[in-house]
Amino acid sequence: MEEYLAMLALSPADLTGCRVLDCPxxxxxxxxxxxxxxxxAVAADPAYAMAPGDLAVRALDDARRSSDYVSAHADRYEWGLFGTPEAHFAARVAAVGRFAWDVRSHPGRYVPASLPELPFADEEFDVVLSSHLLFAYGDRLDGAFHRDALRELLRVCRPGGSVRLYPLLEYAGAxxxxxxxxxxxxxxDGVDATLVPVSYRFLRGAxxxxxxxxx
Structure with a gap:
């Protein structure tokens, strides 16, 4: 939660009482x-089609791979938030534990779906969040995918609501x-776009x- 608030320029009041989507x-x-x-709040991700136990195992494997990548490219990151790669990995494992428990306890919050087509009604959400997919993998996902994905995120957001994305930087550094x-x-298309400075610091330049x- 603290990381999402910091990297997406949110406060708790922006979420309380709101219909919220996290995708992916x-x-x-x-x-x-x-x-x-x-x-x-609900989350959408194609991985949610997996059984909860298998999903938890995959999540831990992904956390390990992410940690290995961060450790191997430590110079690309700022360490004021986590201190060390080991502390970053510990934080990710703790998050996976909370996630795995919630998936078992509230499976309806986790919808198997992927951009650019989501199984939600038009204007269903007040706040739509998307982090560490769009723009971050610009070396693999082309402009047409980004355009279609953003339009889909906007489709499910109500007028006056917000779609928030982070980071605006490729992992590859391009x-x-x-x-x-x-x-x-x-x-x-009738959308106001604003670039907002955020307090979150991890990937350098993001x-x-x-x-x-x-x-």
């Missing part, structure tokens, strides 16, 4: 913590050359979130 949710504990806060044109295109609001 992965093995994050955010949905469980948001619901405890008073939000009506510049996001297509982002300005994509933002201009969305603006022509200090901004994109906030989209439907008029």
């Amino acid at each position: 949710g992965g093995a994050s504990s955010f949905t469980a913590e948001a619901c405890a806060l008073g939000a009506d 510049a996001l050359d297509g982002l300005p044109a994509l933002v201009r295109e969305l603006g022509g 200090d901004t979130a994109l906030v989209l609001r439907k008029r």
Whole structure:
């Protein structure tokens, strides 16, 4: 929860009493913590089609692989938040534990689905969050995917609500050359786009979130 609030320029009041979507949710504990806060939160991810036990095992494997990558590229990260790669891994394992418990206790919060097509109604959510997929893998996901995915996230968001994305930086370190044109295109579709500085610091240079609001 604390990481989501920091990296997506949110406060607890932005979530309490709101219908919230986290997509892709992965093995994050955010949905469980948001619901405890008073939000009506759900997460979407294709991995949720797995049985809970298998999903927990995969989540731990993913946490280990992520930790190995971070350790091997430690110079790409700022360590003021976690201190060490070992502490980062411990935080991820703790989140996986909370996630695995919530999946078993509240399976309806976890919807097997993937962008750019989601099984939700138009304008179903007040707040739509997407982290560490769009833009982060720009070396693998092309401009058409990003455009279609953003339009889908906007489709399920109500007018006046917000779609928030982070980070705006590829893991590979390449510049996001297509982002300005994509933002201009969305603006022509009746969407206000704002680049918001955030307090979250981990991946070097990832200090901004994109906030989209439907008029």
